[in-house]
Amino acid sequence: MMKIAFLGPQASFTQLAASQLFPNEELIPKINILDCFNDVAHGHVDKAVVPLENSIEGTVSMTLDYLYKTPSITIEAEAVMPIAHHLMIHPDNNAYDIEKIYSHPQALAQSFHFLDTHYKNVQRKDFSSTAAAALYISEHPELKRAAIANQFAANLYNLKIINRNIQDFEQNHTRFIIISKQKEQYHNNQLEVLGEKSGLIITLPDDHSGGLHQVLSVFAWRNMNLSKIESRTLKTGLGNYFFLINVVGKWESVLYENAIAELESINTQVSFLGNYKEFLLES
Ligand SMILES: O=C(O)C(=O)C[C@]1(C(=O)O)C=C[C@@H](O)C=C1
Structure with a gap:
């Protein structure tokens, strides 16, 4: 196993x-x-x-x-x-008494407008996950706290849901x-496949005009369709970034392999995250 x-x-x-x-x-x-x-x-x-x-x-x-x-x-x-996020409390507590709301920062952010409208003056506190917040609430009935978590957490930790589907957007x-570390592709015949892509992390050599354009042209003339490009701080100083790039489809041809060689030849650092499928899960 x-x-x-x-x-x-x-x-x-x-x-x-x-x-x-x-x-x-x-x-x-x-x-x-x-x-x-x-x-x-x-x-x-x-x-x-x-x-x-x-x-x-x-x-x-x-x-x-x-x-x-x-x-x-x-x-x-x-x-x-x-x-789907739900707001939940210990069953011994009352919805009107809530003093603090705990959850993962992603869940707090996904429900920001709901909280701002309905619990404006209630403090929010980050937890390591939505489930960790739910577990904490279940162990502390003496505290007037609520957690944002899912239906399974409410069931498992015996919490009472007081507001359902509080995420700010339905979708x-x-x-x-x-x-x-195995450099394998995951397969599963039971799950719906939404697509296939490759992930690359690249770091530009130095700051010069047209640097990113040069990198993107490596993909452009090979007809490699990019579905995502995201910059993230390198933490070496303000204004320094690395990029996560997704290339749509299979990664197979020599042309694609040469793309990496060409990127490296212009002193771009490239880390290949793999070629993988995207699956759809149930909530
Ligand atoms: O906190 C959890 O339950 C998680 O699994 C983490 C996480 C995330 O980090 O995005 C997962 C899904 C939701 O977007 C909210 C939180």
């Missing part, structure tokens, strides 16, 4: 994703995303499932940072899951990734 780390505890959104991707493997909860990366890097687990991006709030920056920082780790698959999806 394989060991699969995920951002836990039980009933986090990441666990819902991991259990659909790996129904027959051992799932190991971790307290944060960095621990998932470290466990994969040190070989304590075979793979991990972590969130990468949300349709309302955007990139989960810690995941992007550690994809950059841990070149031994690549992506085996992406999986997209619909996300709310999070993209998760399977990470490993």
Whole structure:
């Protein structure tokens, strides 16, 4: 049986994703995303499932940072899951008495307008995951706290839902990734495939005019269709970035291989994150 780390505890959104991707493997909860990366890097687990991006709030920056920082780790698959957030309290408490609302920063951000309208003066506090917030609420009936988490967390931790579907936009999806060191592609005949892509992380050599244009032209003349380009701080000083780039489709031809060689020949650092499929999960 394989060991699969995920951002836990039980009933986090990441666990819902991991259990659909790996129904027959051992799932190991971790307290944060960095621990998932470290466990994969040190070989304590075979793979991990972590969130990468949300349709309302955007990139989960810690995941992007550690994809950059841990070149031994690549992506085996992406999986997209619909996300519904509910506000929940300990059943001994009253909805009108809530003094603080706890959740993962992504969930707080995805429900910002709801909270701003209905709980304007209630403090918000970041937790390591939505499920960690729900677990805390369940263990502290004496505190007048609420958590934003999913239906499974409400069931598992015996919490009472006081507001349903509080995400600010009806369409709310999070993209998760399977990470490993095995450089494999994940396959699953049971799940719907939404597409296929490759991931690259690139760092431009030095600041000169047309630098990014030069990089993009490497893809353009080869007809390599890009579906995403995101810049993220390098942390070496303001204004220094690396880029995550997605190329649509299979990565197969010599032409594509030569793209990397050409990027390197213009002193661009390239880290290939893999060629992988994108699957659709159920909420
Ligand atoms: O907190 C959780 O339950 C998670 O699995 C993390 C996470 C995220 O980081 O994006 C996953 C899905 C939702 O977008 C909100 C939170």
